[in-house]
Amino acid sequence: MASLCRQIVRGNTLRRVLFSSASSARRGYADQMMPDPLEHATGMERKELLAMEAGNDDPFNMKVLKKSAGTRENPTLVPSCFDARIVGCICEEHSTVVTWLWVHKDHPRRCECGHWYKLIEKELP
Amino acid sequence: MKNFNHPYHLVDYSPWPLTSAIGVLTLVSGMVKWFHNFNLNLTILGYLITLLSMYQWWRDICREGTLQGNHTILVTKGLRWGMILFITSEVFFFLSFFWAFFHSSLSPNIEVGTTWPPIGIMPFNPFQIPLLNTIILITSGITITWAHHAIMNNNFNQMKQGLLTTILLGFYFTILQGFEYIEAPFSIADSIYGSTFFMATGFHGLHVIIGSLFLLICYIRHINNHFSMNHHFGFEAAAWYWHFVDVVWLFLYISIYWWGN
Ligand SMILES: [Zn+2]
Numbered sequence: 001m002a003s004l005c006r007q008i009v010r011g012n013t014l015r016r017v018l019f020s021s022a023s024s025a026r027r028g029y030a031d032q033m034m035p036d037p038l039e040h041a042t043g044m045e046r047k048e049l050l051a052m053e054a055g056n057d058d059p060f061n062m063k064v065l066k067k068s069a070g071t072r073e074n075p076t077l078v079p080s081c082f083d084a085r086i087v088g089c090i091c092e093e094h095s096t097v098v099t100w101l102w103v104h105k106d107h108p109r110r111c112e113c114g115h116w117y118k119l120i121e122k123e124l125p
Numbered sequence: 126m127k128n129f130n131h132p133y134h135l136v137d138y139s140p141w142p143l144t145s146a147i148g149v150l151t152l153v154s155g156m157v158k159w160f161h162n163f164n165l166n167l168t169i170l171g172y173l174i175t176l177l178s179m180y181q182w183w184r185d186i187c188r189e190g191t192l193q194g195n196h197t198i199l200v201t202k203g204l205r206w207g208m209i210l211f212i213t214s215e216v217f218f219f220l221s222f223f224w225a226f227f228h229s230s231l232s233p234n235i236e237v238g239t240t241w242p243p244i245g246i247m248p249f250n251p252f253q254i255p256l257l258n259t260i261i262l263i264t265s266g267i268t269i270t271w272a273h274h275a276i277m278n279n280n281f282n283q284m285k286q287g288l289l290t291t292i293l294l295g296f297y298f299t300i301l302q303g304f305e306y307i308e309a310p311f312s313i314a315d316s317i318y319g320s321t322f323f324m325a326t327g328f329h330g331l332h333v334i335i336g337s338l339f340l341l342i343c344y345i346r347h348i349n350n351h352f353s354m355n356h357h358f359g360f361e362a363a364a365w366y367w368h369f370v371d372v373v374w375l376f377l378y379i380s381i382y383w384w385g386n
Contacts, residue, residue, distance in 0.1 A: 032281040040353035043194020044132065060132045062199075081130045122130065 075116035132197040141182035148174035208362045222325040229317045251382040265294035295337035339363040
């Protein structure tokens, strides 16, 4: 009995190691396909692909934000999925330093240069 | 995964770095014992621990990349840089052996008869098995490109065929080098010629074996649908490595087998 079990287990694991997609191994030689890239991807990789497909080439907000007018009424919007985010303000075009400031939820903040920033909630990718 | 908004892969705790360290320590201690003519027990244990750690660590990486989707574009860029830097370090590794070879062969010492190859050394005829090996490796470079184009074109079967051909050519090369070593009329102990020859070609042969295994893993992963037309960096890394091994052989052939003859 034990040896029979061992035989079955060994046979199955070997088969699983070599051809885990048993169906594709048994299907004809000619009709084997590569997986569809989007179907194949999962997790963050898939979310990234979906975002790009939807026209968003920066799903994690890694790129520099374009400043808006930056007045109190029309602040530059800073997306974040937390309650606060650090912003580096390039106060003028030729500035050689970056001014860092925290921007908190519901509290628009003004940089030394007069530019306003406001935190907005960001949907998770 | 609340508030997870970045493309980085924060890895989970893993026991494999620790077991790898234990494994290689055991292995090197076992080899010291072996070199001092004790038994092989500790060496075998070291191999066992190291191989198990390697298998499980890389298995986890396949799971993280393919089955958990942690390898975003940014993470893959990091993997690419990692492989580039690794191969660069390998280039310098082989550079040191070529340095030793040219140092010794360009101005041969009085002890070896001020001639290269040294007096009493019968080198291989470069136009026999070494030339065949050159052809085998260049052909394998072509077949791996065939496999790469197949995977980029979504062609499962041709990827399989191209990759399998490359692996078989790799093992064929290893077998021929094995025969050549058995037939060699000189050993690693026969003057600076034997030392530089076997150091350089031996490490190259080891790299061919590693490259063949890397490609074999890619083959098994391909059979198991781990790759898609834009998710196959493991294969690309193996291909880069294979080309590197190929180029090293060309330099070995030209300088050690042909010019050094
Ligand atoms: Zn500012």
